[in-house]
Amino acid sequence: xxxxxxxxxxxxxxxxxxxxxxxxxxxxxxxxxxxxxxxxxxxxxxxxxxxxxxxxxxxxxxxxxxxxxxxxxxxxxxxxxxxxxxxxxxxxxxxxxxxxxxxxxxxxxxxxxxxxxxxxxxxxxxxxxxxxxxxxxxxxxxxxxxxxxxxxxxxxxxxxxxxxxxxxxxxxxxxxxxxxxxxxxxxxxxxxxxxxxxxxxxxxxxxxxxxxxxxxxxxxxxxxxxxxxxxxxxxxxxxxxxxxxxxxxxxxxxxxxxxxxxxxxxxxxxxxxxxxxxxxxxxxxxxxxxxxxxxxxxxxxxxxxxxxxxxxxxxxxxxxxxxxxxxxxxxxxxxxxxxxxxxxxxxxxxxxxxxxxxxxxxxxxxxxxxxxxxxxxxxxxxxxxxxxxxxxxxxxxxxxxxxxxxxxxxxxxxxxx
Numbered sequence: 001x002x003x004x005x006x007x008x009x010x011x012x013x014x015x016x017x018x019x020x021x022x023x024x025x026x027x028x029x030x031x032x033x034x035x036x037x038x039x040x041x042x043x044x045x046x047x048x049x050x051x052x053x054x055x056x057x058x059x060x061x062x063x064x065x066x067x068x069x070x071x072x073x074x075x076x077x078x079x080x081x082x083x084x085x086x087x088x089x090x091x092x093x094x095x096x097x098x099x100x101x102x103x104x105x106x107x108x109x110x111x112x113x114x115x116x117x118x119x120x121x122x123x124x125x126x127x128x129x130x131x132x133x134x135x136x137x138x139x140x141x142x143x144x145x146x147x148x149x150x151x152x153x154x155x156x157x158x159x160x161x162x163x164x165x166x167x168x169x170x171x172x173x174x175x176x177x178x179x180x181x182x183x184x185x186x187x188x189x190x191x192x193x194x195x196x197x198x199x200x201x202x203x204x205x206x207x208x209x210x211x212x213x214x215x216x217x218x219x220x221x222x223x224x225x226x227x228x229x230x231x232x233x234x235x236x237x238x239x240x241x242x243x244x245x246x247x248x249x250x251x252x253x254x255x256x257x258x259x260x261x262x263x264x265x266x267x268x269x270x271x272x273x274x275x276x277x278x279x280x281x282x283x284x285x286x287x288x289x290x291x292x293x294x295x296x297x298x299x300x301x302x303x304x305x306x307x308x309x310x311x312x313x314x315x316x317x318x319x320x321x322x323x324x325x326x327x328x329x330x331x332x333x334x335x336x337x338x339x340x341x342x343x344x345x346x347x348x349x350x351x352x353x354x355x356x357x358x359x360x361x362x363x364x365x366x367x368x369x370x371x372x373x374x375x376x377x378x379x380x381x382x383x384x385x386x387x388x389x390x391x392x393x394x395x396x397x398x399x400x401x402x403x404x405x406x407x408x409x410x411x412x413x414x415x416x417x
Contacts, residue, residue: 002128007069009121014065020109021058028105029054036097042088042204064129071132079259082136086144087192087257088204089153090137095130102126144255149181154194154252160217162247165313169279170242171210171221177250184213185256187264187290188283188370188398191218192254195237195245205237208372208398209256210282210314212289213264218253221313223279260398262370264290270394271299271363275353275381277373278306283398284372285314288321288328296325301362303331305353305377308338309346331361353377355384364388372398 017024033040043053060077067073103123107114144150161173176182190208197203211219224242225235245251260283262272272291274284281304291298302321306312312332321328334347341347351357358364369390371381378397385395 002068002124006121006124009118010065010068010125013118013122014062014068016110016113017065017106018062021062022054024102024105024109025054025057025061027108028057028102031104031108032097032101035101039094039097042090042094064125068125071129076259078132078136082133082140083257083259084206085133086137086140087190087206087254089254092134092138095134099123099126099130140257144183147183149176149183151255154254156250157218157253159245159247159249159251162245165221167310168224169221169311169313170224171219172241172245174218174220174251174253175216182216182218183256185209185218186258186261187213187287188261189256189258190283191220191256193220193237193241194252194254195240197237197240203237204254208258208282209286212286212293214290214293218256221279221282258398260370260372260396262287262291264294267291267295267298268368271301271367273301273303273358273362273364273367273369275303275369275371275373276305277353277371277377277381278311279313280371280373280377280398281314282372284370285317287370289317292321292324292328297327299363300328301330301367302328303333303353303361305333305335305373306347307336308334309341309344310338312346315346333357353381353384355387358384359388364390368394368396370396375399 060081063077064071064074103119103126106122107119110118141152145152156177157174158177159172160175161171163171163173165171188208190206192204192206194204207220207222209218210221211217222238222241225238264287272287274288276284284302288300288302291300300321302318304312304314304318309315312334315332318330318332322330331349332347333349333351333353334341335350335352337347337350342350364385365388369385371378373381378399382395382397
């Protein structure tokens with residue numbers, strides 16, 4: 001447990017740290033990548049380039065310092081981060097590296113204000129949090145390794161099939177190169193893909209598993225992200241997957257991880273509403289297909305929002321959900337339909353998912369909601385659910401990227417509402 005002295009010191013310095021948090025985290029990453037370049041293999045360089053990772057770490061530090069006297073409040077965030085760490089293969093020996101460079105960054109930024117007493121208190125607080133992560137991550141690693149067919153670190157998979165799902169999304173069906181047992185996963189989980197690329201050879205990417213659990217393959221469905229500049233890491237790996245990775249190629253894959261999940265065999269009597277925006281459809285489609293496979297009596301409402309028929313992925317698979325059971329209802333909305341999209345029946349309507357739409361089409365007063373998509377989409381869904389009075393314990397969501405970006409979107413949406 002943390003000493004009372006450390007708690008008091010950390011609480012006292014929290015405002016000053018918060019005011020300089022992003023400066024501290026930027027300096028932290030600079031120092032760590034210079035002093036221990038080997039750890040760059042654990043970081044998505046696109047998030048580093050955008051500044052999202054620095055903001056996310058700054059937010060995490062401020063949250064921890066704010067709740068230093070009640071760490072139980074942070075346990076959901078600890079679980080989310082621990083799952084990410086295990087997907088990347090982060091080990092206990094990496095925590096002293098992070099601690100050293102974090103303390104040095106605080107000293108650099110805060111200068112003489114970072115007294116020995118303050119540095120010692122922050123070191124104790126960091127050590128306490130590190131032990132929480134090490135303990136939880138050790139349990140996750142043990143669970144992965146003990147599952148039949150399970151593994152830690154990276155395992156080589158072969159691309160068995162490559163299927164275009166839309167003009168911008170392609171699915172990759174992956175099978176173990178060793179032809180060994182493929183462990184089941186929890187619907188909603190993701191895997192980490194490590195691609196040897198000449199420009200970013202140490203830049204992992206996380207992709208949700210988009211098919212149901214229990215198949216003889218893992219499927220990821222990758223959206224080709226726009227390259228903002230020729231030298232930027234944004235979209236580099238997704239373009240490489242689309243253009244260079246074909247059937248027969250091998251890629252390194254981390255074990256399934258993630259806490260945005262659903263147990264198909266333990267679905268409650270409540271209806272389930274799945275709301276997908278763009279490529280956010282991937283974990284939700286896995287949930288829907290997995291639930292239907294084991295529990296055809298479950299009541300599912302699946303909403304998919306897309307730009308138009310060119311970007312709409314999994315149109316046929318969504319229609320097949322309706323054929324699998326009478327307890328599934330679906331709606332597809334296009335916010336930028338092409339001429340003839342609505343008349344051809346490619347969507348059920350145009351516009352956005354609004355609180356009015358959710359009020360009219362979903363059993364919002366009773367249902368459990370799961371949603372995923374880009375930040376503006378998710379912030380609007382969250383605001384709509386709050387407007388409808390949906391209890392927080394009935395809301396779950398997944399976000400692709402640093403969570404701080406989503407939290408800022410949601411705060412802005414709430415403020416403007």
